[in-house]
Amino acid sequence: MIPGRIGDLRSLTLFFAWQNKLTGKLPDSLSECQELEALDLSYNNLIGPIPNQLFGLKNLTKLLLLGNDLSGIIPPDIGNCTSLYRLRLNHNRLAGNIPQEIGNLKNLNFLDLSNNHLSGDFPQTFGGCQNLEFLDLHSNSITGSVPDSLPKSLQLIDISDNMLSGSLTHSIGSLNELTKLYLGKNQINGRVPSGILSCSKLQLLDLGSNSFSGEIPKELGLLSSLEISLNLSHNQFSGKIPSEFSSLGKLGVLDLSHNKLTGNLDALSSLQNLVSLNVSFNGFSGELPNTPFFQKLPLSDLAENQGLYITTINSSDKTQSASHKSVMKLVMSILLSTSVALVLLTVYVLIRSHIANESRAQADSWEMTLYQKFDLSIDEIVINLTSSNVIGTGSSGVVYKVSIPNGEILAVKKMWLSTSSEESRAFDNEIRTLGSIRHKNIIRLLGWGSNRNLKLLFYDYLPNGSLSSLLHGSGKGKAEWETRYDVILGVAHALSYMHHDCVPSIIHGDVKAMNVLLGPGFQPYLADFGLARIADGGGGGDDTENSMQVQTHYLAGSYGYMAPEHASMQPITEKSDVYSYGIVVLEVLTGRHPLDPTLPMGAPLVQWVRNHLANNGDPSDILDSKLKGRSDPTMHEMLQTLAVSFLCVSTKASDRPTMKDVVAMLKEIRPIESSRVDHDVLKKGGLTSSSHSSSTTIKPSPPPRNAVVSHGSSNCSYDFSDESNS
Template identity: 95%
Template structure:
């Protein structure tokens, strides 16, 4: 029941080989752009309402070799002389139209096996060829002006010769088809044998477990379904899987990238998490690998990620105390990687999505697929303050947009300070409740630039805080604004201006001491709080009430400072 016109856009189907549009209600003319369908072998436009002259372009489609059906339409005029070029055509049906003139244009079509021109207005002598003399009268009916001449003996000889040629052609085709089928059968058998060997190799699993528990790799694989997906990371997709003993695991299936990338991310996680232990770093329980799959087994953490806590369905529900504990725990984890591991480890992809939350919202740093071992420029170990760079290469573009340090786009080396920058962005995200690339921020600026602009314009620092964190007591506001100052030390453009993670931990502890009895509110109101940690001094000063114009955080070993007013762009 298709209706309407054949549009000129039909010419864009330049790879089309067969077009069936018969028995519809298509009207109008055949557009000349049909010539662009240069690979068309079969065209069926029969039983429609097409009118006008048959376009000469149809006769120029040298690829037409199977069938051309224009019957039961309202075509008028003569058969285009270009139809004599359709030397490969096998079937032609022009019946039930209003065509006139003679059939001379069809006399040279040597490969025709079927022709129907009945119920038209053709006239003149029928082409004097064996094919036309043997046409059934029904295929020539209702053309009052057509007439036939007697066939002579030479025509009979030509007819017999044509029959022999056809038989030879048919036999050649049958023989070629038989050979092709034999070769195809041999090919399928060989491919099947190779596939069976590959499948046997793929089913062979290599496994290592760091904990004792009942684990069936087949049951694990069966549960890697879309309904069990709980998250994705830079190196794979994570599933929630129950094992026979009732425990629940988080299973990461590595992305199937190029073999080198996939192997590198898999080995990074095994090499890093298999050798370290920290209360704020996700625990690797084991791994399994075969030719097609690489799986990592972790503890399942029920509270999702920091990103889902901040931006999920119940976004921003966490109190300041919970958020502070999360960023302090992540700082401890990074400090452990940078200063307590020998050699030190650069995580490479610190972001809110990679901070997982366990019972009581205890944070765990996860996704070590981009982690790298760092080597000290001066030969320092993991516990030194010597700045390290990634082993084996000066630069390495890795991480997530919005969290990557500026040195990723320059000729500077990637060091632990790159992790510090990403951590600073996470702290800003926690304080503001906005994603680093939040499109709703003014002028479409990234989060860090928006905060810088706000403070450069002498805006109230408290205005950038998450609305769910506002309206707290002065001591709490003081803690949040001091944490904001620490975050801006971390996101300094120059890597050398950023504090180490050991210093960040010290500063955060001074902002909100672990034991509440240590907090001297009288001292806070006077603007001073001093302590010593890791053989270095930390001083945090802020006026009371909570600062609008000026706040300074200094650390002896880092030589870092931030000012909320005139120098906020420095």
């Protein structure tokens, strides 16, 4: 229970007591802590109403009360708490209307009121929340229509599973920052407005279980950003699938089931990244596209489309196959014309289903390895690989968020199905590298499962996305410098461990911001080891002559992050990882993507920075605008880090430091003691660049070697430095 005298702590600014089994009511005396800025009492057993006096705290920016048993209403006094930036009241028993006064919260950025008993009309005043980026109201009983005016800053809207009605207007197109839109399980009707094309960043769209009608707008097929999921199921859509859908090459999940659609499925035949497709309960006809994906689709995802048929080709006897096809067409036409034939069709389907089930049972023989003991059923994992659980897609597969029986949450990567050796090698690489190493800044592989049709990897679930999304996504680079520094230092530790402390050494091969995942407290974890290679050579990486290299001269990576030696077919060494790491540091400092199309003359980020410094530009001008205006010591830290990044992106691999040296240099930057990088030093040659060389004149003295402590392993031999976490 929270003591009633807590109000005596008049200077209290932060009160974090989440997940502590607290009981009782929120004391009114909390409102007497006038200096309170952040209050987090989430995941306790608190009951009763939210004291309206709490919203009189003028300095309160974060109020997190999710996962309790709070009841009553959301007080209209909430409109007085104008400093509020983050508000989470989800998973309680709050009822009544969402107060109109919420529109007074112009600083509100994150609002989650989901899984309550809220009712009444959708507030028309949300447009006043000018900086709102995240809005989640799902699983309530909210009525009314989707407002015409919503904050243009919104990036995620989830108002699914309510009682909304009316139609969507073209104003939805004004939300040009929107990446995810969940409107499923409502009563919204009418046509989908063509203005949705203006939502050019939309990655996920869920319109399922509504009353939308008319043809599917072709504009949906022109949304090239759609890569996670498109759900149009359980509506009244009619007509054919727009031919423009063939352009949705990044889309992973598509559900068109339970509509009145007709025509064939040819527009979907070129969607190479599809992992899930459901077109059941429509009026589709014609031959299924002859692709491996369609050949492996479950019959349940094609059911109740009387005109669809599958052509089976026997390579040893094509004449017999063509004859069989004709017979099947004739049989199907007879079956469709008489009730007796329907009975025969039922028998036929049951027999084929029995044969398919026997075949599937053979394919479902799982090989599994777990690297820690926990209760895990592969069937429960597979059944949760649904579109609603997708949290990301990448070059090697789709990632799902899956809860297991013991209450833990896993991230499960389902590898793309492919016959190519490269895709199979990515799965083997993840197992070989991550299965035997442990480090506090490297994603932990918990296990894997594989059968003939599926390859799954199990990881710890990390709640804060990737470094890329922090810099360019919903966070829009709002992380403070201290957080960014801790992230790049953590990644440096991870790479130093791989290059210098593992025996044999490991080259990651694809270091980029997207592959740096963020856990609680923005703890960084290096992930995606699909391109990792065991190094061949010295293993220590301390001297250029002894630098390790992979046996092949070519190693794939990501454009914008790859070292110059990739283009010249030079051997790939650990210094290639160092270059990619330097690009990541530049990305963190500037807030710009390595291939930012807005840079002058279309130059890549590293060349833009080199040109700026070569022209005696002020180094502080290239920093992210959200990092500027800091104190002089902090500015010096950022400029010193910029100097380190430029050592890493030297054109010649031999000029780049080792990751062990990078860690030592970064650790010297904070706290800064006697040595500082001065603006004049940077301007006058501290960071020099020309078209012929990117090496710098700042050459920090080599750091001392770390003491090495050897730790045995039953699988293989690895060394862990005193900076590593085994």
